[in-house]
Amino acid sequence: MxxxxxxxxxxxxxxxxxxxxxxxxxxxxxxxxxxxxxxxxxxxxxxxxxxxxxxxxxxxxxxxxxxxxxxxxxxxxxxxxxxxxxxxxxxxxxxxxxxxxxxxxxxxxxxxxxxxxxxxxxxxxxxxxxxxxxxxxxxxxxxxxxxxxxxxxxxxxxxxxxxxxxxxxxxxxxxxxxxxxxxxxxxxxxxxxxxxxxxxxxxxxxxxxxxxxxxxxxxxxxxxxxxxxxxxxxxxxxxxxxxxxxxxxxxxxxxxxxxxxxxxxxxxxxxxxxxxxxxxxxxxxxxxxxxxxxxxxxxxxxxxxxxxxxxxxxxxxxxxxxxxxxxxxxxxxxxxxxxxxxxxxxxxxxxxxxxxxxxxxxxxxxxxxxxxxxxxxxxxxxxxxxxxxxxxxxxxxxxxxxxxxxxxxxxxxxxxxxxxxxxxxxxxxxxxxxxxxxxxxxxxxxxxxxxxxxGSDWERDKPIAWEHEGNRAVRIGDWKLVSEIGDPADPESKAVWELYNIRDDRTELNDLIDGERDRATAMIKFYNDWAERCEVEDWENPGFTLRPKLGTITRHNHGGGPVIAARLGPRRELPTPE
Known part of the structure; x- marks a missing residue:
């Protein structure tokens, strides 16, 4: 044909x-x-x-x-x-x-x-x-x-x-x-x-x-x-x-x-x-x-x-x-x-x-x-x-x-x-x-x-965003902002944002958030706007009472240091833009 x-x-x-x-x-x-x-x-x-x-x-x-x-x-x-x-x-x-x-x-x-x-x-x-x-x-x-x-x-x-x-x-x-x-x-x-x-x-x-x-x-x-x-x-x-x-x-x-x-x-x-x-x-x-x-x-x-x-x-x-x-x-x-x-x-x-x-x-x-x-x-x-x-x-x-x-x-x-x-x-x-x-x-x-x-080239016009059980992410161009929800078994644990250049590091081993605070802040704002538009719930908000217990899966370490704040004591956090 x-x-x-x-x-x-x-x-x-x-x-x-x-x-x-x-x-x-x-x-x-x-x-x-x-x-x-x-x-x-x-x-x-x-x-x-x-x-x-x-x-x-x-x-x-x-x-x-x-x-x-x-x-x-x-x-x-x-x-x-x-x-x-x-x-x-x-x-x-x-x-x-x-x-x-x-x-x-x-x-x-x-x-x-x-x-x-x-x-x-x-x-x-x-x-x-x-x-x-x-x-x-x-x-x-x-x-x-x-x-x-x-x-x-x-x-x-x-x-x-x-x-x-x-x-x-x-x-x-x-x-x-x-x-x-x-x-x-x-x-x-x-x-x-x-x-x-x-x-x-x-x-x-x-x-x-x-x-x-x-x-x-x-x-x-x-x-x-x-x-x-x-x-x-x-x-x-x-x-x-x-x-x-x-x-x-x-x-x-x-x-x-x-x-x-x-x-x-x-x-x-x-x-x-x-x-x-x-x-x-x-x-x-x-x-x-x-x-x-x-x-x-x-x-x-x-x-x-x-x-x-x-x-x-x-x-x-x-x-x-x-x-x-x-x-x-x-x-x-x-x-x-x-x-x-x-x-x-x-x-x-x-x-x-x-x-x-x-x-x-x-x-x-x-x-x-x-x-x-x-x-x-x-x-x-x-x-x-x-x-x-x-x-x-x-x-x-x-x-x-x-x-x-x-x-x-x-x-x-x-x-x-x-x-x-x-x-x-x-x-x-x-x-x-x-x-x-x-x-x-x-x-x-x-x-x-x-x-x-x-055979033509194609790029998405809009960023991509995710939320599932409080795990969140945003992809804009080569950059990905991602957060794993804190461990509910540990009251001191809370979610923190990580930032990766996916073109260089798709296995997410080199967190660049300290050196890219302006970029991360802008991406957080996009996520918050997207979440509000899509009626996404905040799973760590005490008012949202049906947050799942995720203890059925082990917590994770990606080799470059723990990803949960509680393991290090206080950890860097970005302000959430209004």
Whole structure:
């Protein structure tokens, strides 16, 4: 097929299909084309046919990232500043509000058939809906109620892959009665079926394929696990160094950036006990990642066989960085009782990370843990939850054979998850509304980077800002201001701002705030103005009583001195501008 420009593609007869794929809790370095030893041939092929971004940012956590991706707004503007629990204020109500519009709702107005398979997680607390009820009956948004013609998946967050909770087929709740079921495979199967049906219709299609893998629990097929058993016995230190070297060779990191030190909560591999069990943790995780890749390959094969691949835009990203948490998906503290239910064949689930329990089977519920999460985010610091680079950086691939002029290229300018929404609407020729179903819609925040596909340069006009659980950041040009919330277990601890030149130091090891006070003050003012406009809460304000307890994750040291004021006694602080 001949190559078409973005402008040409928006005519009624040639609008491209769009496939938007999101992985869950995948680290920045977990794909082969971003430096991993894990096999991801299908995603690597998409990268070869498309563009890889090295500085695409998400919103640090499952629900906020999904809200931002679907609406093109900052999460707080869409009503999901935290998770699906209602914190009592509109910006943190835990479900999409009526003043935002989903990408599915907008694309339907442009003639698209809209499909979703996977994890919703932007519709409030729905885990205890009565049988026969669906969310829209109670005023909570479901995919069917927010623009999707077809939906198969779960409404809430992480859970068993063999027996997922709140599994829905459109508006019908379904249960699993077979032991050969795995949710990752089911997402791929349903997505492929949806696409096969859509291809035989007149309109283009939009598919949102929202995997839950490789989010905990560590659940993978035995044959897949065995392919990786023993592959990580060299340990997390050597694996991080190997990934970093591979990243340098691929050109996705600057050779001058130092690999961040091993997280302070992690033992050196030489001192770690239970090495074979630790290797098995990573074997199951790797199997989960490869299973996602295999599902994407299944979908791509369908597109190839039907002749639709060249005119299909495929986008891949993750919702946050690698995950060091365990059993705290929608709450600030782990709750094992939430997952202590029988398997399909009646076995009791053994919950926890213990060398006495081999992860992988349906009767286990374990996580990859902090040490391997540190590997997943190579070469960056910190994890999911946080607004340091390890928490908000995602691998990002956009492939479109008919629309990408420099296939296999790497794009290094920063972009944000809200820009993906704007870009896909731009490519589709869809118009973002000012009103929808009688409601005023908040203006879109994202900026289209569609011109990157034709080989043109692009830079964001506006700065990027983040807030999640009191962790904050601002990105303006090459500079990033970032703050980790103080440790609630230590009353003397409080958040402090750090400042980094990301072009020179993306691993955030050289805090320049002492020598750049004017710059930092201006960036703090921008953050405060943004926070007020987006109704961001101050999590350290005693009046905001639902601040989470983050003791479930170790505190962190980046090698250049502690980042929490309490560890040093009084520490430098900038005045907050009025």
């Amino acid at each position: 001949t190559q078409r420009s973005v402008e040409d593609s928006t005519s009624a007869s040639s609008k491209p299909n769009i496939v938007l794929i999101m992985a869950d809790d995948l680290g920045w370095s977990d794909l082969g084309c971003y430096g991993s030893e894990i096999r991801t041939p299908n995603l690597d092929k998409l990268a070869d046919r498309g563009v890889r971004f090295t500085q695409m940012y998400n919103s640090a956590r499952c629900c906020p990232s999904r809200a931002a991706l679907l609406t093109g707004l900052n999460p707080q503007q869409a009503g999901i500043g935290h998770m699906i629990n209602d914190l009592g204020v509109p910006a943190y109500q835990g479900y999409l509000n009526d003043n935002c519009v989903t990408i599915a709702e907008v694309l339907k107005t442009a003639g698209y058939r809209t499909l979703m398979a996977g994890k919703w997680h932007v519709g409030g607390e729905q885990g205890n809906l009565p049988e026969g009820w669906h969310p829209d009956m109670l005023g909570y948004p479901s995919p069917k109620g927010r623009g999707f013609d077809r939906f198969y998946g779960i409404l809430s967050g992480g859970g068993s892959y063999y027996n997922p909770n709140m599994l829905m087929d459109d508006l019908t709740r379904i249960s699993i009665d077979t032991t050969d079921y795995h949710f990752t495979d089911a997402i791929a199967d349903k997505a492929t079926q949806f696409v096969d049906d859509a291809i035989h219709r007149d309109e283009p299609f939009f598919l949102y394929m929202a995997f839950t893998a490789p989010h905990w629990p560590l659940h993978a097929w035995p044959d897949d696990i065995e392919q990786y058993r023993g592959k990580h016995l060299q340990g997390w230190d050597e694996t991080r160094m190997n990934r970093h070297e591979t990243q340098r060779g691929l050109g996705v990191v600057d050779p001058s950036w130092k690999l961040s030190p091993r997280d302070s909560g992690v033992l050196p591999w030489d001192e770690a006990p239970d090495k074979e069990w630790r290797d098995l943790q990573m074997a199951v995780y790797s199997a989960q990642v490869e299973q996602v890749d295999r599902g994407i390959g299944q979908l791509m094969a369908e597109l190839e066989e039907t002749g639709e691949a060249d005119n299909t835009v495929v986008v891949f990203l993750a919702d946050n960085g690698g995950c060091a948490e365990f059993l705290a998906e929608d709450s600030p503290a782990p709750d094992p009782s939430r997952y202590n239910y029988p398997t399909v064949d009646g076995r009791v689930v053994r919950t926890g990370n213990s060398p006495s329990i081999d992860p992988g089977p349906p009767d286990t519920f374990a996580s990859v843990d902090i040490a391997w999460a540190n590997v997943n985010n190579t070469p960056f610091r910190l994890f999911k939850h946080y607004t340091h680079e390890g928490g908000i950086s995602t691998p990002f691939i956009i492939s479109w054979p008919d629309g990408v002029s420099e296939k296999g290229s790497i794009f290094n300018n920063p972009a944000h998850i809200i820009d993906i929404n704007a870009t896909l609407l731009d490519i589709a020729g869809a118009h973002y509304p000012t009103t929808f179903k009688g409601k005023d819609i908040k203006p879109a925040e994202g900026e289209s980077f569609a011109k990157v596909l034709s």
